[in-house]
Amino acid sequence: MTQNIPPSMPYSPPTPKDPNTAFLIELVGGCFGLLGLGYMYVGRTNDGVIRLIGWIVYNFIAWIAIFLLMSIVIGCFCVPVQLAIQIGVSIWSAMTLKNSMINSKGGGIYG
Numbered sequence: 001m002t003q004n005i006p007p008s009m010p011y012s013p014p015t016p017k018d019p020n021t022a023f024l025i026e027l028v029g030g031c032f033g034l035l036g037l038g039y040m041y042v043g044r045t046n047d048g049v050i051r052l053i054g055w056i057v058y059n060f061i062a063w064i065a066i067f068l069l070m071s072i073v074i075g076c077f078c079v080p081v082q083l084a085i086q087i088g089v090s091i092w093s094a095m096t097l098k099n100s101m102i103n104s105k106g107g108g109i110y111g
Contacts, residue, residue, distance in 0.1 A: 017042045019101040023094045030090025033059050038097050051093065059086070 026038025036051030062082055069075030 026094035
């Protein structure tokens with residue numbers, strides 16, 4: 001008895017991802033608490049998942065602490081700091097991703 005084995009699909013290398021698109025995905029995702037989406041977009045899944053889980057845990061703990069501190073008014077002063085951290089880390093992560101993509105291609109002003 002013979003088995004029908006489908007022919008294998010020809011290998012096509014993955015298409016290179018645009019650093020600007022990865023930058024925007026990482027920046028917008030990070031601002032909304034989903035840091036690491038840009039890393040997953042470019043295929044760096046392990047880095048993306050680690051950033052995503054770590055960022056969600058950090059934000060959960062930070063916002064719970066801020067809401068608890070609101071009862072003694074100190075939390076009101078922590079909200080702008082937390083928002084600055086959330087935006088700053090998102091910008092830093094997006095810039096790091098974009099620069100690493102540009103450097104690994106050997107193009108741009110760095111290569």
